[in-house]
Each structure stands twice: as structure tokens, then as C-alpha cells.
Amino acid sequence: xxxxxxxxxxxxxxxxxxxxxxxxDEVGPRLSGSEGDAAAVRWAVEKMKQLGLANVHTExxxxxxxVRGEERAELTAPISRQLAVxxxxxxxxxxxxxxxxxxxxxxxxxxxKALPVDQVKGRIVFYDKVMERLPSGKGYGDTVDVRxxxxxxAARKGAVASLIRTVGTGDARLPHTGGMRYEPDVPRIPGGxxxxxxxxxxxxxxxxxxxxxxxxxxxxxxxxxxxxNVIGEVTGTAxxxxxxxxxxxxDAWDLGDGALDDAAGVAICLDVAQKLxxxxxxxxxxxxLFANEENGLRGARxxxxxxxxxxxxxxxxxxxxxxxxxxxxxxxxxxxGAEKQLAPxxxxxxxxxxxxxxxxxxxxxxxxxLPGVPQLELVQDRSRYFDIHHSADDTCDKIRADELxxxxxxxxxxxxxxxxxxxxxxxxxxxxxxxx
Amino acid sequence: xxxxxxxxxxxxxxxxxxxxxxxxDEVGPRLSGSEGDAAAVRWAVEKMKQLGLANVHTExxxxxxxVRGEERAELTAPISRQLAVxxxxxxxxxxxxxxxxxxxxxxxxxxxKALPVDQVKGRIVFYDKVMERLPSGKGYGDTVDVRxxxxxxAARKGAVASLIRTVGTGDARLPHTGGMRYEPDVPRIPGGxxxxxxxxxxxxxxxxxxxxxxxxxxxxxxxxxxxxNVIGEVTGTAxxxxxxxxxxxxDAWDLGDGALDDAAGVAICLDVAQKLxxxxxxxxxxxxLFANEENGLRGARxxxxxxxxxxxxxxxxxxxxxxxxxxxxxxxxxxxGAEKQLAPxxxxxxxxxxxxxxxxxxxxxxxxxLPGVPQLELVQDRSRYFDIHHSADDTCDKIRADELxxxxxxxxxxxxxxxxxxxxxxxxxxxxxxxx
Numbered sequence: 001x002x003x004x005x006x007x008x009x010x011x012x013x014x015x016x017x018x019x020x021x022x023x024x025d026e027v028g029p030r031l032s033g034s035e036g037d038a039a040a041v042r043w044a045v046e047k048m049k050q051l052g053l054a055n056v057h058t059e060x061x062x063x064x065x066x067v068r069g070e071e072r073a074e075l076t077a078p079i080s081r082q083l084a085v086x087x088x089x090x091x092x093x094x095x096x097x098x099x100x101x102x103x104x105x106x107x108x109x110x111x112x113k114a115l116p117v118d119q120v121k122g123r124i125v126f127y128d129k130v131m132e133r134l135p136s137g138k139g140y141g142d143t144v145d146v147r148x149x150x151x152x153x154a155a156r157k158g159a160v161a162s163l164i165r166t167v168g169t170g171d172a173r174l175p176h177t178g179g180m181r182y183e184p185d186v187p188r189i190p191g192g193x194x195x196x197x198x199x200x201x202x203x204x205x206x207x208x209x210x211x212x213x214x215x216x217x218x219x220x221x222x223x224x225x226x227x228x229n230v231i232g233e234v235t236g237t238a239x240x241x242x243x244x245x246x247x248x249x250x251d252a253w254d255l256g257d258g259a260l261d262d263a264a265g266v267a268i269c270l271d272v273a274q275k276l277x278x279x280x281x282x283x284x285x286x287x288x289l290f291a292n293e294e295n296g297l298r299g300a301r302x303x304x305x306x307x308x309x310x311x312x313x314x315x316x317x318x319x320x321x322x323x324x325x326x327x328x329x330x331x332x333x334x335x336x337g338a339e340k341q342l343a344p345x346x347x348x349x350x351x352x353x354x355x356x357x358x359x360x361x362x363x364x365x366x367x368x369x370l371p372g373v374p375q376l377e378l379v380q381d382r383s384r385y386f387d388i389h390h391s392a393d394d395t396c397d398k399i400r401a402d403e404l405x406x407x408x409x410x411x412x413x414x415x416x417x418x419x420x421x422x423x424x425x426x427x428x429x430x431x432x433x434x435x436x
Numbered sequence: 437x438x439x440x441x442x443x444x445x446x447x448x449x450x451x452x453x454x455x456x457x458x459x460x461d462e463v464g465p466r467l468s469g470s471e472g473d474a475a476a477v478r479w480a481v482e483k484m485k486q487l488g489l490a491n492v493h494t495e496x497x498x499x500x501x502x503v504r505g506e507e508r509a510e511l512t513a514p515i516s517r518q519l520a521v522x523x524x525x526x527x528x529x530x531x532x533x534x535x536x537x538x539x540x541x542x543x544x545x546x547x548x549k550a551l552p553v554d555q556v557k558g559r560i561v562f563y564d565k566v567m568e569r570l571p572s573g574k575g576y577g578d579t580v581d582v583r584x585x586x587x588x589x590a591a592r593k594g595a596v597a598s599l600i601r602t603v604g605t606g607d608a609r610l611p612h613t614g615g616m617r618y619e620p621d622v623p624r625i626p627g628g629x630x631x632x633x634x635x636x637x638x639x640x641x642x643x644x645x646x647x648x649x650x651x652x653x654x655x656x657x658x659x660x661x662x663x664x665n666v667i668g669e670v671t672g673t674a675x676x677x678x679x680x681x682x683x684x685x686x687d688a689w690d691l692g693d694g695a696l697d698d699a700a701g702v703a704i705c706l707d708v709a710q711k712l713x714x715x716x717x718x719x720x721x722x723x724x725l726f727a728n729e730e731n732g733l734r735g736a737r738x739x740x741x742x743x744x745x746x747x748x749x750x751x752x753x754x755x756x757x758x759x760x761x762x763x764x765x766x767x768x769x770x771x772x773g774a775e776k777q778l779a780p781x782x783x784x785x786x787x788x789x790x791x792x793x794x795x796x797x798x799x800x801x802x803x804x805x806l807p808g809v810p811q812l813e814l815v816q817d818r819s820r821y822f823d824i825h826h827s828a829d830d831t832c833d834k835i836r837a838d839e840l841x842x843x844x845x846x847x848x849x850x851x852x853x854x855x856x857x858x859x860x861x862x863x864x865x866x867x868x869x870x871x872x
Contacts, residue, residue: 021640025515025637026515028515028517079462081464084828172610172829173610173827173828173829174608174609174610196833197831197834200831200832200833201461201833204832257637392609393607393609393633395633395636396633396636396637397607397632397633397636397637398607398633
């Protein structure tokens with residue numbers, strides 16, 4: 001990767017899609033602690049400098065270093081078939097030689113929790129929970145509990161492994177990974193995801209009778225590694241010590257190139273910054289490209305600690321981590337009475353076909369780690385986002401230049417408005433940061 | 437696979453989708469000569485008997501036996517990246533340890549042919565030919581030349597390997613395989629296909645400068661194996677020695693479950709037959725499930741030889757090998773003046789939203805091996821067929837029950853009409869069988 005940065009031949013004012021594809025194509029997979037992660041940090045520093053940001057620097061973050069190994073799932077009875085499977089992030093390995101057991105299908109965590117232990121013990125639990133396709137992406141939040149907690153709950157009842165139907169939409173035969181959690185009081189069993197077509201084959205097979213499956217996963221947790229948040233600024237003209245934080249995450253799952261998740265968000269932040277460089281607003285706009293959003297949130301938590309004394313001066317955080325789709329709205333979570341500060345955005349947003357700002361569950365996984373800081377977030381079309389999210393399919397060809405350009409223009413409008421406000425957006429009650 | 441047939445629990449009158457998914461799910465991959473191929477033959481015999489067909493039997497066919505091995509493609513410069521690749525059917529292996537070379541991109545065979553040898557020699561040729569998405573599927577025929585002949589033409593100029601952009605549509609990161617041909621007068625070099633997103637990454641990379649790629653493919657051609665055409669009939673009431681042939685192919689590429697290609701066609705043939713069993717037409721309707729359509733046409737050629745004396749009595753052949761999409765038309769290639777025999781189909785076809793029969797390039801790859809036999813073929817919607825064709829994505833979840841049901845109803849209408857005709861459909865001039 002050493003020679004990489006010399007090859008970048010972006011135009012002087014790269015478009016958001018050019019920025020996103022530069023990261024996705026030239027760095028590609030970049031899970032925390034990997035070579036790609038380190039390359040992404042170098043990429044971001046270089047890019048910020050090229051675009052004219054000030055105070056470009058890295059801040060060290062210690063991150064988990066989990067590496068994928070072999071992954072195989074095979075139906076062994078009543079039919080023999082290789083299934084497309086992937087380990088969930090953080091999963092332990094199967095025992096040497098894999099694990100083979102009868103499959104128990106449930107559709108929800110609640111259904112599993114209601115079963116007696118003797119129906120679960122010794123089985124591979126298959127969570128066949130179907131995610132709904134919606135422009136809002138809301139189906140994800142409704143479904144992801146089986147990915148996060150499925151293995152722990154199955155282990156609690158003696159299961160030997162846990163497999164989920166991919167938390168996603170679409171019908172490609174590519175499984176989607178994502179984070180999972182173990183609980184201290186139960187054994188750690190392997191957790192994987194089947195692609196949607198394979199989950200449907202397993203369901204159809206189980207409708208005809210019992211089925212057995214052999215699972216081989218050999219991921220490993222290596223010692224923690226060093227990564228970094230990458231930070232650069234457009235210094236404010238009147239209140240340089242007050243900060244509007246533009247955030248996105250630099251890391252990405254290892255299966256794909258992290259184009260929508262989250263090179264698109266990185267590109268929005270950098271594009272907004274490059275457009276502000278020539279005409280800086282009153283307050284400082286700080287781009288923070290967080291480490292380790294996907295499997296630990298260590299970047300955001302480290303930033304919150306390192307900048308604790310300064311968070312009072314963060315007037316707002318705007319996180320871009322919703323892909324590259326068209327924006328149709330802006331959500332805010334601000335201090336009491338502060339919403340009137342956003343009212344002037346209505347007319348310019350309407351020109352971009354975006355509705356007036358609305359109160360809501362604003363804030364991404366990273367920026368909601370910053371206690372008290374008002375949050376702003378674009379509502380982007382995520383109808384197709386979860387077709388490719390966390391899978392090998394998250395590649396640059398999925399980004400439409402015009403859509404990402406519009407999302408970036410909306411972000412610029414909002415960021416500039418807040419950075420130029422006479423007043424501020426108040427503070428959030430500290431408990432309201434949901435830690436998504 | 438031995439216990440498989442006892443598990444079939446289809447309803448007494450299975451729907452076309454149930455039939456297709458039984459083959460795709462319970463047998464799955466079934467490339468000629470494989471265990472799946474043999475299982476498919478057993479499946480078909482059993483199924484024909486269950487559905488009440490007469491004269492159910494197999495006819496031996498000697499088939500090629502090519503097996504896939506390891507497959508890896510890695511960009512080594514200017515970036516390092518694993519690409520999703522698959523060997524084309526019939527490809528030779530790369531040398532031990534693989535082959536690494538600079539990539540030469542062309543967009544057509546003609547462009548490659550026009551290049552001087554010194555620009556090609558020692559390179560990996562990358563055919564970046566884009567297939568157009570059309571309901572007719574016509575883009576396939578316009579693009580597939582690079583898959584069939586790309587390696588041979590590249591070898592003629594000294595290339596060390598040939599890679600194509602997947603001949604298909606869609607944006608899943610799954611490569612599509614398919615047959616390729618070597619020429620006797622040039623060396624055999626390995627031929628592979630990149631998924632569309634990977635082909636686009638390679639194109640973008642080459643736009644920035646030279647790129648090197650390492651390719652490892654280890655397929656092997658084993659000795660020819662024994663397979664079979666599977667045949668069953670609905671015996672005609674008045675002219676039992678005259679035959680309307682319903683054809684589809686039983687084999688399928690190894691990457692997926694062969695659901696659309698061609699379990700859907702198999703299901704149409706079996707469904708039409710089961711519906712005729714209780715009310716047989718005047719002529720015999722013969723279902724022929726051909727071996728080895730995908731990589732050799734040995735089934736159709738063997739049938740043509742074995743039944744040469746009887747082909748004169750084949751009044752028509754109707755091949756189903758266009759997926760599971762809605763039918764919108766019927767094409768025919770019949771003897772001079774015989775088209776008037778099909779005119780009465782206009783009204784009943786209209787009720788199924790199908791236009792009147794039209795003269796055209798009718799006939800599938802198998803049935804056009806039968807000299808002189810009139811051909812009928814449904815025009816089915818193939819807008820999405822080539823998203824999954826010959827890839828791991830060809831799975832049962834892609835079949836819509838209502839669409840396949842309609843295609844089967846149209847086939848039934850046409851088959852019954854022809855089987856009950858007073859006259860016949862003449863003969864085709866023997867040269868007109870195009871051997872698609």
C-alpha cells in the first residue's frame with residue numbers, strides 16, 4: 001500500500017462520488033486494525049491536506065483487531081448443499097473440524113427465549129427474521145436484534161451455534177456481516193449469517209422435515225491495534241473555538257469496499273469542507289473521520305474523552321452514515337426552544353427538494369457518543385442501502401453521482417447555517433444520547 | 437443423495453414453481469457428469485412417474501465432465517484487492533502458482549483482433565464488453581462472443597490468460613460462468629469471468645494507469661461420464677406415433693441451483709404433461725429433459741441420432757429455456773404455408789395477454805439440433821434473467837409462482853393445439869436449424 005498515495009490523480013475539486021470511490025477503490029476493505037485501516041488513515045490525512053483543510057492531524061485510537069478466517073456452511077441432511085455464510089463480527093471460531101447439529105428455526109429472539117432448554121440444547125439456532133424494505137431503512141432497527149444478541153440468547157439455552165438470515169434486503173447470494181455481542185454469563189458460541197437465498201432454502205428445507213447443518217468458522221480476535229481518528233478543520237472567522245462537527249467513519253467491514261458504508265459519508269464531510277475552505281463561516285467546521293465505528297465505537301468514545309473539555313463548545317454534530325441516497329429531510333435533536341434557529345433553512349432546503357427540519361431521533365452511532373451535543377442528521381433514501389450493507393456488494397458502482405452530490409449539498413447548507421448562527425442550538429440532556 | 441427421493445413430499449398436482457423448486461432445492465447444482473447430474477436424472481424419472489407420464493425411461497448420453505477448482509483473482513498493482521472471479525466452463529487451469537501479468541483492456545473481440553501482437557503478448561486480456569438489459573434478453577447474444585471466443589483470440593496474440601466482464605446484467609458481486617471454446621490452432625489459455633462490480637473496479641483502476649493482476653484457476657477436465665436424457669410421454673389418442681416434443685434441459689451450471697436455468701423449463705414441460713395426462717390430445721406429447729445443454733449439447737445430439745428415423749414424425753418441438761418470466765408472445769419457425777395452422781391460437785393467447793404467433797428465430801439450443809422439425813418458442817420477459825443466469829444467484833427464490841404458472845399455461849395451450857391439429861406444420865429446410 002506504500003506507493004498508493006502517489007497514484008491519486010483526483011481533480012482539484014473532486015466530486016463527492018470521486019472522493020467516495022477514491023477511498024472505496026484505492027483503499028477498499030478497512031476493518032479496524034487491518035492494513036486497510038492504516039491505509040485509510042493515510043488516505044484521509046493526505047486527502048484533507050490536498051483539499052486545503054487546516055489543522056490536519058490524527059488522534060490515536062486503540063481498536064479491536066478481529067480477523068475473518070475460513071467460513072463454510074453445509075446442509076448435510078436431508079440434502080447436501082453448500083450455503084453462503086459469513087461470520088458475524090466478533091464471533092468466536094467453531095471447534096476444530098467445525099460443528100454439526102440439527103437446525104432449530106425461530107423467527108424472533110422472543111420465540112427463542114420462550115422455548116424450553118431441551119428444544120434448543122445441542123442445536124444450531126437459525127433466526128429467520130425478515131427485514132422489511134422501507135425508504136427510511138427502519139426495518140434494520142426492527143431486525144438487527146437477532147444479529148446482536150442471537151448467539152448469546154441461543155447459548156443461554158445450550159445451542160452450539162447461531163445463524164441468522166442476513167439482516168438486509170435484496171436477493172443476492174452474499175451474506176451480510178455486522179457486529180454481535182456476547183454476554184459475560186453465558187458461553188461464547190459462533191455466530192454467522194446466511195445470505196437471503198440460502199436462508200430461504202433452509203426455510204423451505206425445514207418445511208419438509210428436520211435438517212442438519214455443518215458450520216466451519218475460524219475467525220480470531222488478535223491483540224488490540226493502533227488506529228486513529230483523522231481530523232481537519234475549516235477555521236471559523238469569528239468564533240474559531242466553537243465547533244460544528246461533521247462526522248463519518250473511516251473504517252468499514254472487510255467483505256466489501258465500504259463504498260456506501262461509509263466512504264459516502266466520508267465524501268460528504270470532505271466535500272462540504274472543500275466548499276467551505278474558500279469562504280469559511282463564523283464558527284470552525286471540524287471534520288472528524290472516526291475509527292472503529294463498525295465493531296466498537298472506540299473512535300467516537302476516544303474522541304469524547306480526549307475532547308471532553310471542549311464538548312461544551314461543540315454547537316452541533318452532523319454525522320453522515322446513511323449511504324449515498326437522495327436526502328428528503330433533516331432531523332434534529334437540539335436544546336429546548338432551539339428549533340426556531342433552524343426555521344430559516346426551510347426555503348433553501350425546499351430548493352433542494354428537502355422538507356423543513358423536523359424533531360426526531362437525530363444523530364449517528366459516533367456523534368451520539370458526545371454528551372450534550374445537539375445532533376443533526378439527513379434523512380436519506382435507504383430503499384436499496386440494505387441490499388448491499390456490510391456485504392461484498394458494497395462497492396463504488398452502487399453510488400450515483402447526482403444523488404450523493406445532492407446529499408452533500410444539503411449537508412453543506414445545514415452545516416454553514418449552523419456555523420453562522422448568531423445564537424446556538426442549546427444542549428441536549430445528557431441521558432438522551434442513545435448510543436445507537 | 438441416495439435417500440433423497442423418499443423425501444419428496446410434493447402435492448399430487450404440484451404447481452410449476454413447486455416442480456422447479458423441487459429440482460433446484462433438492463438436487464441443486466448438476467453440471468454434466470457430477471453427482472448432481474446423476475441425482476437430477478433420478479429425480480426426473482421419479483417425478484415423471486409420479487405425475488402419471490407413460491413410457492418413462494432414460495436414454496444414455498456420454499457427457500463431458502469438467503470440474504471447477506480453486507479460483508482467485510487479485511489485483512497486485514497499483515492496488516491490492518481480491519476480485520470475484522470464476523472459471524469459464526471448459527477452461528484449462530493456470531500454471532502452478534497462477535499467472536501474473538499486466539492487464540490489457542479491450543471492449544470487443546474486434547478491438548483485440550486489430551491490435552498488434554506486441555501489445556497483447558504476455559498480457560492478461562480483459563474484455564470489458566457491457567451487456568444491455570432488455571426484456572428480450574437480446575443483449576446476451578450481442579455480448580457472449582467474448583465469453584465463447586475471447587480466450588482463443590487472446591491466445592492467438594500471445595496473451596497468458598483471458599478475463600471477461602460477466603456476460604450479464606445486475607450489480608451483484610457474483611461472477612457468471614458459461615461455455616467457452618478453444619481453437620485447434622492456438623494454445624489453450626485460462627479463461628475466467630469477473631463479477632460486474634469487479635470489472636468496473638478494474639476499469640476505473642486502468643483509467644488511472646497500468647494494472648497487474650494475478651489469476652489462479654485450477655479446473656480440470658475429467659474423462660467423459662455417463663448421463664442420460666430423461667423421457668416420458670402422454671400417449672396420443674389418434675396418432676400416437678406422431679410427436680410434439682416438449683424440451684428443457686436437466687443439467688445446470690455448478691455455481692447455483694439452476695432454478696431459472698433450467699428448472700423453470702423442466703417444470704413447464706412436466707406441468708404441461710401432468711395437465712394433459714387426464715385428457716390426452718390426438719398426438720403424443722413427449723417430454724425430453726436433455727442432458728448437457730450447458731457445455732456440450734450432447735443430450736440433444738444423441739437424441740437426434742438415436743431418433744433420426746422418427747424425426748419425420750416430430751410435428752413440432754417446443755423448448756423451454758428462457759427462465760420463469762411472463763410470456764408475452766409465441767415465435768414459430770414452420771414449413772412454408774403452415775403458419776395458418778397457428779392462427780386459431782390468437783384468441784386464446786390473447787386471454788393470457790399473449791400476442792398472436794409470429795414468425796421468428798424460434799427454437800432453443802437443444803431442439804434446433806433436430807433437423808427439419810418445426811420449432812415453437814415462448815417469448816418470455818428476460819429483463820432480470822441475466823442478473824442471475826449462470827451464477828450462484830440462480831436460486832428458487834427468484835421464481836415467481838404466478839409468472840411461471842402463466843408461462844406454463846401458454847405452453848399448454850400451444851402444445852395441445854399442435855398435438856390436435858388436423859394438418860401439420862410442414863418441415864423446416866434442414867439448413868435452417870441454427871445450432872444456437
